Amino acid sequence: MSKKLVLVDGNSIAYRAFFALPLLNNDKGVHTNAVYGFTMMLMRILEEEKPTHMLVAFDAGKTTFRHETFKEYKGGRQKTPPELSEQFPFIRELLDAYQVQRYELVNYEADDIIGTLSAQAEKEGFEVKVISGDKDLLQLVSKNTTVDITRKGITDVDSYTPEAIAEKYGITPEQIIDMKGLMGDSSDNIPGVPGVGEKTALKLLKEYSTVENLLTSIENVSGKKLKEKLEEYREQALMSKELATIFRDAPVEVGINNLTYEGYNEEKIISLFKELGFNSLLDKMGAPEAGMKEDLEDIQFERVTAIDETILQDEAALIVEMIDENYHRAEIVGFGIAHAEGQYFIPAELAVQSSAFKTWLCDESKRKYVFDGKQAIVALKWRGIELKGIDFDLLIASYILNPADSTEDMATIARAKGYAQLQSDEAIYGKGAKRHVPEEGILAEHIARKAAALCQLREQMLKELEENEQYKLFIDLEMPLSFILAEMEYQGVKIDSGRLNSMGLELGERLREFERNIYELAGTEFNINSPKQLGVVLFEKLNLPAVKKTKTGYSTSADVLEQLADAHDIIPQILHYRQLGKLQSTYIEGLKKVIHEKTDKVHTRFNQTLTQTGRLSSTDPNLQNIPIRLEEGKKIRQAFIPSQEGWVIFAADYSQIELRVLAHIANDEKLIDAFNHDMDIHTKTAMDVFHVKAEEVTANMRRQAKAVNFGIVYGISDYGLSQSLGITRKEAGKFIDRYLESFPGVKEYMEESVRDAKAKGYVTTLLHRRRYIPEITSRNFNLRSFAERTAMNTPIQGSAADIIKLAMIHMAARLQEEKLQTKLLLQVHDELIFEAPADEIEKLKELVPEVMEQAIELKVPLKVDYSYGPTWFDAK
Incomplete structure (x- = not known):
């Protein structure tokens, strides 16, 4: 060997x-x-x-x-x-x-x-x-x-x-030393010969082989300046070579x-x-399967064959185990319960047939600790079983404590808290095509261990929440919100399939029309969706300038085509064609696939523990990303209708909530005054930045002011603003400087946010939501710059997210209090969408703005706009 x-x-x-x-x-x-x-x-x-x-x-x-x-x-x-x-x-x-x-x-x-x-x-x-x-x-x-x-x-x-x-x-490896002798090495502070870089050093070594040979033949070197430098720094070159030489006879x-x-x-x-x-x-090293199995201590648990009162206590950890993340259709494979008396595994069939167990589940007075309560509530509700009395949710607690960790695996969270007596779900069930339910002995032990872990971790995590001043955020905001989101997911939104089909036909005809235009402009037919064929047409047949090349040919990405938008009439056609194609595949066909066969509704899943700012997102389908800037995209909302005859869709959204939060957090007098006097904030910004009166503000000035207003919220750079406005970086930089001079409170807030993040390692929202930003001290300029922008914008975005969550909680309470039939269907960014009987609309026109505007008290008023109609499209 x-x-x-x-x-x-x-x-x-x-x-x-x-x-x-x-x-x-x-x-x-x-x-x-x-x-x-x-x-x-x-x-x-x-x-x-x-x-x-x-x-x-x-x-x-x-x-x-x-x-x-x-x-x-x-x-x-x-x-x-x-x-x-x-x-x-x-x-x-x-x-x-x-x-x-x-x-x-x-x-x-x-x-x-x-x-x-x-x-x-x-x-x-x-x-x-x-x-x-x-x-x-x-x-x-x-x-x-x-x-x-x-x-x-x-x-x-x-x-x-x-x-x-x-x-x-x-050169040879030995000549690396000579190269260093001539060019030096700034990282080691080896001086070399000033003015001699790598290119010159290599050229000299190819001719003279070594530093010593070169220095004895300086008179033969071409270039007067170079000769003088070599003569002047002769000794320094020799010393530099000596410093660069690795000693190969050290007393090791x-x-x-x-x-x-x-x-x-x-x-x-x-x-x-x-x-x-x-x-x-x-x-990666196989520890969960190889090492940790041996490392796990024995756990005493009971496989339940009959459910009695000793199992169903007043306070217990509850595991509702599913192995399919789409819990609307997932099979429940078993239940786990743990408390001071012991740990138990209850087979799914036994549990759902037990009236005593179902009564315990829906008893609000029986306190339950869960992992992902929203998932458990929805999964059980689809099976006609109510789950109430949730007192602690481990997934939500973990998310609040560390929003950067979006894992939904309980073992990973447990390990991070020092609890190692649990294997990952992947180790038990496998992944992808190999995912399966193991034999009952393994399944029972895994579920019982999960319940035991919940009991162990609850006190520790509650203590951490208290220490971080985040207990109220957990108990008063995120926990009640999870129950509201569960109801919204179960409720779903009705889809007009016929309208969706007709929109698909209309879009198909529009796509064919664009195809014909593109072929005519190209002078040939080709596969528009093939980057390779498109690249040949654009950059060889039409001779457009190639902006970027990839390993497989010309780049035809959106950013490349946008740069060429004015170069040929074919480019805008291709961009529009692509947008329509995405609408057709992702939203028209995509929505059809997720309409529930029994309800004729889409039941989106709201991700409550995903984003670091605290914002909600949605999946299966994603209803927050319908591209409404495109008229054809906006029309997709016509397919979203009330679930009952005689009902309407009612939509309410916060007006410029992030700028209002910025005014409050930054305590900027000008911004506060503008909002308190209900001024158009973009006009006011243009007045201050351009030093003009309100009547002198042009449409372009207001457009630029709007871009910088919203850009500031997202930590925009001069480059970002220049791209947004189509101006040079220098002009954009001056614009941002003028803005910060005009609003000194905002400037101070931005600087203070970065200082705070560097000192603490995190920033907070108004409700004490944290975002950790370790990159804020990075030596890498790009990482550090991104971290600084994050430090500035997270308190604003995060506080805005917290406010609309508060509004949802207050709204749910008021709807119940007023005994209204109105239901909250969706939350999309700063907007809440309801369905309501027509005769409740007048009440909603007063109630919804009142509740949303009073969700939190700021130094400026919150403002809510509303609209309603027979579809979501008409309600906007």
């Missing part, structure tokens, strides 16, 4: 991982992104390289023997971020768990350790692989040594052999034979991954 030694530059890989990944934290607040990235690299190495021997080398300290030659060596480097420093002990612990040798040597760098060991290994006939993010190590490449340099990510690498170096640089005390790799310690790795919160890696 051939011997293979893998040598890893530990510091380099750790740094790469830290800066390549956003800041991650475990549940104790310890940063883990560098450890995570390092782990990913380590797993890849072990899987792909299969080393017989391995070592990870680290720098021992800041000072090395090179500082004696040049005291400014590595002098320009910034101090290691504390968020990275705190992760090195975990990286060392990780290597120990993987049983990989690690080593550092005082007065030497990791490079010198790697250089020394690779030289020894070559002599002993080893194949050597070196892994680093630092190209200095390319000088070690030889017939037997390959160097892998990490790219932008962590696990992607470029492999360098002597042939690869020759192909890329046109560990021998090659001590570096044998014999496999990892699974128990230690699982323990460490649990501590770090690396749940996906636990799954």
